[in-house]
Amino acid sequence: MSHFLKVKDQLVAEFEFNEFNSAIRFVNQIAELAEREHHHPDIDIRYTKVTVKLSTHDAGNVATEKDYSLAEKIETLFS
Ligand SMILES: C[C@H](O)[C@H](O)[C@H]1CNC2=NC(N)=NC(=O)C2=N1
Known part of the structure; x- marks a missing residue:
């Protein structure tokens, strides 16, 4: 189950x-x-x-395959 939702053209998750400190560690892992x-x-x-x-900024700020792929990986960092 993913936290990410498509909002307009972006994938957004809270x-x-x-x-x-846990939030900061998570952000560092994302970085x-x-x-x-x-x-x-x-x-x-x-x-x-x-x-x-x-x-994807280079594609005009729309969600591309790169974003779906990164979303999956970010999700595994959280769980
Ligand atoms: C050259 C470099 O790979 C690109 O400029 C990358 C860097 N990181 C990026 N990140 C995002 N979110 N969108 C992009 O288009 C993008 N472009």
Whole structure:
């Protein structure tokens, strides 16, 4: 079960944590993944809530196969 939903042209997910440090660790893992994949999400951190938005800028900010693939991998980092 994925947290990601298609909102307009983007894949958007909210991840909730028990504490700020866990949210930051998760974001750092996403950052490493993004560098490996050469694909970079928009990330918003609000205390224990992390919002991840995926779209392909080079394709005009729409969700492409790269975004669906990254969404799956981000999901495995959370579980
Ligand atoms: C050259 C480089 O791979 C591209 O500019 C990448 C980098 N990361 C990227 N990330 C996202 N989300 N969309 C892109 O189009 C994109 N382009």
